[in-house]
Amino acid sequence: MRILTVGAGAVGGFFGARLATAGQDVTFLVRPGRAKALEARGLRVAGQGEELRLTPNLVTAGAVGGPYDLVLLSVKATALDTALADIEPAVGPDTAVVPLLNGVAHLQTLVARLGAGVVLGGVAKVVTTLSDDGDILRMAPPAVVLTGELDARPSARVDAIRGVLAEAGIDSPATEDIVAAMWHKWVFISTLVALTCLMRGTVGEVNAVPGGADLAAALISETAAVAEAAGHPVTGAELAFTTSTVTSPSSPLTPSLYRDLVAGAPTEADHVLTDLTLRARALGVATPLLDLAALQLRVHEHRLAAERP
Numbered sequence: 383m384r385i386l387t388v389g390a391g392a393v394g395g396f397f398g399a400r401l402a403t404a405g406q407d408v409t410f411l412v413r414p415g416r417a418k419a420l421e422a423r424g425l426r427v428a429g430q431g432e433e434l435r436l437t438p439n440l441v442t443a444g445a446v447g448g449p450y451d452l453v454l455l456s457v458k459a460t461a462l463d464t465a466l467a468d469i470e471p472a473v474g475p476d477t478a479v480v481p482l483l484n485g486v487a488h489l490q491t492l493v494a495r496l497g498a499g500v501v502l503g504g505v506a507k508v509v510t511t512l513s514d515d516g517d518i519l520r521m522a523p524p525a526v527v528l529t530g531e532l533d534a535r536p537s538a539r540v541d542a543i544r545g546v547l548a549e550a551g552i553d554s555p556a557t558e559d560i561v562a563a564m565w566h567k568w569v570f571i572s573t574l575v576a577l578t579c580l581m582r583g584t585v586g587e588v589n590a591v592p593g594g595a596d597l598a599a600a601l602i603s604e605t606a607a608v609a610e611a612a613g614h615p616v617t618g619a620e621l622a623f624t625t626s627t628v629t630s631p632s633s634p635l636t637p638s639l640y641r642d643l644v645a646g647a648p649t650e651a652d653h654v655l656t657d658l659t660l661r662a663r664a665l666g667v668a669t670p671l672l673d674l675a676a677l678q679l680r681v682h683e684h685r686l687a688a689e690r691p
């Protein structure tokens with residue numbers, strides 16, 4: 383399978399490295415700065431008992447080649463528009479585009495720009511970050527990609543992609559309804575983002591103090607209520623996982639958005655939090671804590687914009 387991984391950051395670099403190591407024909411679309419770093423050092427993945435080193439096939443915008451069989455879209459939401467323009471030559475009628483971003487708003491953007499036929503749903507469950515050297519550090523065990531047709535129909539191309547992922551050691555269980563799965567991940571990530579960003583600490587640091595677990599529970603109530611009103615209720619094992627993860631008193635977990643915030647970098651706040659609060663309002667669901675978290679991140683983004691030359 384000819385695969386284009388768009389972005390060789392924490393997520394794209396990890397999954398792309400796994401697929402290339404498993405023998406797939408993987409090309410990474412990168413920007414010039416990342417290309418330079420990868421040419422100098424190679425693509426390296428470390429953590430959880432794994433160490434990968436490879437010389438990646440790199441292309442930059444304008445020389446993307448294509449069409450590809452599979453495009454794994456792994457840029458941040460803030461970089462989506464430019465990335466979509468860059469990948470136009472990579473996408474033909476038989477290409478499948480799997481987005482690995484958190485949130486859901488990008489689905490509409492992708493369908494509008496690329497056409498409904500090529501866009502699948504996607505969820506990445508992995509905890510990775512970039513080191514100062516640009517290496518990919520994997521900080522927790524999951525290595526999961528969920529994908530499926532947006533209308534939930536069974537599909538041979540989805541089965542083929544899941545097979546290729548599985549050969550690379552990436553869990554890709556069948557998903558009955560990928561859009562619901564994206565909402566469920568959104569409930570998880572938005573709860574985690576609001577909790578850690580409002581309290582400026584890891585999950586464990588927040589839950590170690592009186593009131594911390596109450597805040598986590600109150601946030602889950604809000605995020606789950608929006609998902610339910612939108613027709614994607616989070617129940618059973620999914621809800622239990624989110625609850626136990628965000629109420630753990632010893633977890634060092636932080637989301638990538640929190641790490642961007644404390645690093646003084648732009649964040650995906652609009653895509654991950656503001657979008658959820660706007661949907662909540664449209665659905666008549668009150669989300670005062672999420673509104674506060676989104677407002678705090680807006681102040682951060684506004685400050686960054688004001689400081690830009």
Ligand SMILES: NC(=O)C1=CN([C@@H]2O[C@H](COP(=O)(O)OP(=O)(O)OC[C@H]3O[C@@H](n4cnc5c(N)ncnc54)[C@H](OP(=O)(O)O)[C@@H]3O)[C@@H](O)[C@H]2O)C=CC1
Nearest residue numbers: 389391392393411412413416457461465483484508509510
């Ligand atoms: N990190 C994690 O553990 C998880 C993250 N996610 C989600 O996955 C998405 C990606 O996050 P993450 O990998 O952490 O982010 P990173 O910032 O680590 O990686 C994004 C990469 O995209 C690159 N990029 C941006 N625009 C382009 C472009 N036009 N062409 C080529 N490359 C481009 C950036 O390149 P450059 O170096 O040039 O800036 C960067 O290397 C986000 O939506 C995030 O919420 C989901 C699950 C887990």
Ligand SMILES: CC(C)(CO)C(=O)C(=O)O
Nearest residue numbers: 507508509636637638639
């Ligand atoms: C929290 C985590 C790692 C879960 O997959 C995530 O999605 C992120 O950091 O953006």
